[in-house]
Amino acid sequence: MSGFFKSSVGRKVSMALSAFFLMIFLLQHLTINTMSVISADLFNEVSHFMGTNPLVQFVLQPILIFGVVFHFVMGFILELQNKRARKVSYAKNNGAANSSWMSRNMIWSGVAILAFIVLHFIDFWFPEINTKFIQGDWSGLHDGKFRYFHELQLKFVNPARVAAYCVAFVFLGLHLAHGFTSAFQSVGAASLRKKLNKVGLAYAILVPLGFIIVALFHHLSYNH
Numbered sequence: 481m482s483g484f485f486k487s488s489v490g491r492k493v494s495m496a497l498s499a500f501f502l503m504i505f506l507l508q509h510l511t512i513n514t515m516s517v518i519s520a521d522l523f524n525e526v527s528h529f530m531g532t533n534p535l536v537q538f539v540l541q542p543i544l545i546f547g548v549v550f551h552f553v554m555g556f557i558l559e560l561q562n563k564r565a566r567k568v569s570y571a572k573n574n575g576a577a578n579s580s581w582m583s584r585n586m587i588w589s590g591v592a593i594l595a596f597i598v599l600h601f602i603d604f605w606f607p608e609i610n611t612k613f614i615q616g617d618w619s620g621l622h623d624g625k626f627r628y629f630h631e632l633q634l635k636f637v638n639p640a641r642v643a644a645y646c647v648a649f650v651f652l653g654l655h656l657a658h659g660f661t662s663a664f665q666s667v668g669a670a671s672l673r674k675k676l677n678k679v680g681l682a683y684a685i686l687v688p689l690g691f692i693i694v695a696l697f698h699h700l701s702y703n704h
């Protein structure tokens with residue numbers, strides 16, 4: 481098993497598998513966030529269900545956190561490995577001539593997303609862990625009402641945070657524009673290349689755009 485992760489192919493395949501998992505998570509995350517634009521009550525209900533369901537909290541959430549960490553660590557290892565390979569066979573890889581700007585900069589778009597995740601966890605995830613696991617409050621209530629929607633809106637009052645989030649979502653789009661098709665190629669779906677390019681581009685534009693709309697909606701609609 482450890483041999484699999486040490487081989488170049490093994491690393492690429494495991495990178496692709498964790499990418500699939502994270503891309504499914506992104507769709508689920510966007511779906512729930514979109515509910516906050518449609519109806520505060522719906523968003524509150526779904527957030528409470530997800531936030532208190534034992535399967536989500538004690539099984540899916542740890543798997544997700546592992547998936548995020550795994551993808552970042554493996555991404556850095558692959559980048560180092562590719563750098564070493566580039567030094568050996570430079571003639572094979574001469575930048576723009578045989579690879580796209582996005583594919584050569586996956587590590588930088590990845591670092592931007594990592595920075596976003598740190599900020600995002602400070603904003604949402606750590607307070608949530610604190611309320612539930614440290615203070616032991618699983619009620620989801622504040623002053624007798626569900627707290628999720630109001631907490632979400634408060635986060636998007638500060639324009640600097642909204643701007644930082646939107647810049648990060650653009651980097652997410654750049655990362656996905658190459659990552660989507662690349663992940664399918666790593667698991668041997670190269671024959672579908674043309675179709676995958678189209679679906680991948682649609683995913684890479686629509687998903688980050690959806691997050692941008694959610695962030696801007698809450699910034700603009702909040703009544704002080």
Ligand code: HEM
Nearest residue numbers: 509513531541544548593600604605608652691692694695
């Ligand atoms: C406007 C956009 C977004 C909003 C409003 C938002 C909102 C939230 C909220 C409220 C939580 C806390 C959930 C909980 O633990 O109870 C959360 C967690 C999380 N978010 Fe986001 N998010 C956004 C964009 C993103 C993006 C683009 C990513 C990934 C690149 C992301 C990754 C995560 C992760 C990994 C968690 C922790 C896992 C979890 O417990 O759900 N989020 N987000």
